[in-house]
Amino acid sequence: MSVLVVGSVAYDGIEAPAGKVDRILGGSATYISLASGYFTQPVRLVGTVGYDFAESDKKLLKDKGVDMEGFKVDESGLTFFWKGRYHENLNNRDTLDTQLNVFEHFDPVIPEVYKGSRIVCLGNIAPELQLKVLDQVRGPKLTICDTMNFWISGSREALDEVIKRVDVLIINDQEAQELTGESNLNVCARKIRQMGPKYLIIKKGEHGAVLYSEQDMFSAPAFPLKTIVDPTGAGDSFLGGFAGWLSWSDRINEENLRRAVVYGSVMASYCVEDFGPNRLTQLRKFDIDTRYDVFKKMSQIPGRL
């Protein structure tokens, strides 16, 4: 199944306990596409960058299976730039700089050939733009949406409309709590699913991820990393792995959704092992399969005696 990804393409400056980088490829659509491309190609990316976007980064995306028809270079300005600093525990971060640049005027126009995409990934952008995408695509098999606190507090009405219309919402635990005003994640899940989405995935960082659906609940652990270099893009890589693997599997059912959650977790676990997408761009199929099997083994509960 074809995958459409809409989101940001950016440069990031990152400070973390493990070190810092001044400028590295980033953005939700970038991470989603890179992770997704391991399972399905081409990945249809709709995004915009400025005149400063490096040829080498464009080449990287192409080499990783990204179709560039929806990738627009806006010569009027610079690429979206974000700079942040992670705290010692890596669960919190401060934004040091945000320069929207050409992304301020990003209007996701979906190319005609992309409109029939079977899987639609709405990266973390303004819900008004996510709605625009939903209005343009034609009968996708699965729509998947990410969001963040900024939109939960700032664009609630449009976000509620997005949540009502998508099939899968993927958010983290804090976002689920903010969205519902509840602290118990199982209560959050029930409330959010009542808002519309058939499937809800709550990401819990080092505590794994939980998939909620009508009949099923699936709890996946996190990969037992001893070092996390840079959490940037972990959530997007999760979404990309999830969507990309489902696309490859070509069949959406409860078993495959579980597998997709694990592949998402695998991609996120690799993502954080180096700055930006450095590790994510260097994987082999063997690495992904091996880690999948570790997830499977570490959560295996034997039957009762």
Next chain:
Amino acid sequence: MSVLVVGSVAYDGIEAPAGKVDRILGGSATYISLASGYFTQPVRLVGTVGYDFAESDKKLLKDKGVDMEGFKVDESGLTFFWKGRYHENLNNRDTLDTQLNVFEHFDPVIPEVYKGSRIVCLGNIAPELQLKVLDQVRGPKLTICDTMNFWISGSREALDEVIKRVDVLIINDQEAQELTGESNLNVCARKIRQMGPKYLIIKKGEHGAVLYSEQDMFSAPAFPLKTIVDPTGAGDSFLGGFAGWLSWSDRINEENLRRAVVYGSVMASYCVEDFGPNRLTQLRKFDIDTRYDVFKKMSQIPGRL
């Protein structure tokens, strides 16, 4: 295999968002014994209470399979009393009152017939007392220990000696972090296992529990409760379910340790559904098995396609 439990027997006053009780049976040895008794009987409890200990509570323990030879009534004073208030999120609590009473002079003298017990459970008491127990028992098959922040900061030397000598240490995430000065739980686990115990279980509350051993790592989810009435005794119930089931299984291997972690999680999940041990004392085998199967189903990862 015979199970020996050493710890506190107490009365608790509990305030929680769901309500309050002024005085209810409590104490680490109580919860461990009650949970353990579902799988193996008799449970050999060594503990002390005061002259105010109710006959009905004594009868309850007996009815639930507790052997009373090591259960001492000290007529010189009152039973240990603790009163606490849980915060809205239930993860934190304030101690409002602690009256050690006869527990202040608790000296765990192990009856001769208990000394050959195969599984020894050291509930959360002073590590100096835990060492006394270890000095009295003869070649147990498995020693299991719980502790808390109070001893980590206040009796570190004795606690280190206990940790060096036991087979299984069961603590929560905050305690693991305090014990090692590390924030990453996988790093904590490596450091703690280097301190001695063959097996380490880190309890993460709503995020489940993780078992670490030389060759294995096993991540169990938490049961998806929508309401938690009273967290008191959850950790002790975990230990009791873990130890009791292992005793019943009669064989300690990696598969059974995983099952034991799940049975521990099951008992803890029931414990928190009502105040004190109210729910824990009302279970049927069917309830326990059913919840075990839910744990198994919700963490099942299908094989790769």
